[in-house]
Amino acid sequence: MDKKISFPADLPEGAISALMQKQNNVQPSVIVIGSGISGLAAARNLSEASFKVIVLESRDRIGGRIHTDYSFGCPVDMGASWLHGVSDENPLAPIIRRLGLTLYRTSGDDSILYDHDLESYGLFDAHGNKIPPQLVTEVGDAFKRILEETEKIRDETTNDMSVLQGISIVLERNPELRLQGMAYEVLQWYLCRMEAWFAVDANLISLKCWDQDECLSGGHGLMVQGYEPVIRTIAKDLDIRLSHRVTQVC
Numbered sequence: 001m002d003k004k005i006s007f008p009a010d011l012p013e014g015a016i017s018a019l020m021q022k023q024n025n026v027q028p029s030v031i032v033i034g035s036g037i038s039g040l041a042a043a044r045n046l047s048e049a050s051f052k053v054i055v056l057e058s059r060d061r062i063g064g065r066i067h068t069d070y071s072f073g074c075p076v077d078m079g080a081s082w083l084h085g086v087s088d089e090n091p092l093a094p095i096i097r098r099l100g101l102t103l104y105r106t107s108g109d110d111s112i113l114y115d116h117d118l119e120s121y122g123l124f125d126a127h128g129n130k131i132p133p134q135l136v137t138e139v140g141d142a143f144k145r146i147l148e149e150t151e152k153i154r155d156e157t158t159n160d161m162s163v164l165q166g167i168s169i170v171l172e173r174n175p176e177l178r179l180q181g182m183a184y185e186v187l188q189w190y191l192c193r194m195e196a197w198f199a200v201d202a203n204l205i206s207l208k209c210w211d212q213d214e215c216l217s218g219g220h221g222l223m224v225q226g227y228e229p230v231i232r233t234i235a236k237d238l239d240i241r242l243s244h245r246v247t248q249v250c
Contacts, residue, residue, distance in 0.1 A: 027050065027051070027052045028050075028051050028052065029051065029052040029053070029054070030043075030046050030051050030052070030053050030054075031053075031054050031055075031056060032046070032053060032054070032055045032056070033055075033056050033246050033249075034055075034056075034057060034058075034064060035055050035057040035059075035062040035063065035064065035235065035240055035242075036063065036064025036065060036066070037063070037064065037065075037066055037080075037230075037231065037234065038064075039055060039057075039064070040055070040062065040231065040234045040235050040238070041091075041234060043055050043238050043240075044234050044235075044238065047237075047238060053238065053239060054239050054241060055238055055239065055240040055241065056241050056244040056245075056246055057240060057241065057242050057243075057244060058243070058244065058245035058246070059242065059243070060242050060243050061242065062231060062235050062240060062242070063079075063227070063228070063231045064079075065079040065080055065199055066079050066080045066227045066228075066230075066231055067079050068226035068227055068228035070226075070228075075224075075225055075226030075228065076226070077223065077226050077227055079199065079227075080227055081222060081223055081226070081227065082106070082220050082221065082222055082223065083096065083103060083220070083221045083223060084215065084216065084220050085215065085216025085217060085218050085219075085220075086103060086105070086218035086219055086220065086221045087216055087217045087218030089216045089217060089218070090216050090218070092230060095230055095233055095234070096223075096230065099229050099230070099233060101223065101224070101225050101229060101230070102224040102225060103221030103222065103223065103224065104221060104222040104224050105219060105220070105221050105222075106219075106220050106221065106222050123136055123186065123189065125182065125185070131182060131186060135182065135183060135186060136186055138183070139179065139183050139186040139187050139190065140190060142177060142179065142183075142187070143187060143190040143191075145177065146167055146170050146171070146177055147167075149170040149173075149174060149177070150163065150166035150167060150169075150170055150207060153166045153169050153170065153207065154166065154207050154208055160206055160207060160208045160209075161207050162202065162203045162204060162205055162206070162207060163194070163202050163203075163205040163206070163207050163210055164201075164202040164203040164205075165203070165207070166207040167191075167202075198210065
C-alpha cells in the first residue's frame, strides 16, 4: 500500500509542488555500526549507491579484528593476516592487486610457512624442552577423531551447543580418548589453534556450524605488508566517527 502524504490546506500556491520536489531530492541516510571490514564494505557500497553514510566505531581505530602493528618497524598483523582464496572469487583480490600488495603463498610445497600442515612447527614445553614431533602427530590424530565424534553429538540434537561442550560429551563417552600429561598439553595447543582460526574461544564456537564454511579456490597467501592498506582503501573518504559507542538501537 502506498504511503499517503497530507499537507495543510492553507499552503500558498506552488508550495506543495516545492515540498514534493524537496522530499524527492532528500538523500537517504544510513548509520553503520562498527568499522570492521564488513561494516566498512557495507558503508562503501551504500556510499557508492548515493546514500549518506555515517560509521560509528566504539574504538579509537578502524578495522575491528584486522589490526596491523608497526611498532616493531615492520607490519605485524594482530588479527587477520591471510587472504584465504587467492583468486578472483575473493572480493578482496582486486583491491590487493590494485594496491600492488605482496602475498606470500603458504599452501604450496615450496613454502616455509604452513597454514594447516605441521612440518614447520616446533613445540616446546614450559621448561624449554622440545616436544617429540611424533607425539604432536599422534595427538593431532586423536584430536581429529575427537572432532569426528562430535559429529554424532551434532546429529543427535536439534539444539546447538559449543564445540567445547561437544568435546566434553565425547570424552565422557569415550574415556580412551582422554589424554594425560604432555599429550594433554599438546591437545590444548590444538584447541588453541582452532580458537585462533575462528578468533573466538571454543565455548563460543558453534558445534553445528564450525565446519560448514566453503573455501575459495587459489590457496592461501600471507599479507606481507599487512592488512592495513586494504582497510584504509575501503575506508577512504567515509564519514567515520571513532570513540562512538552505540548503547541502544531504537
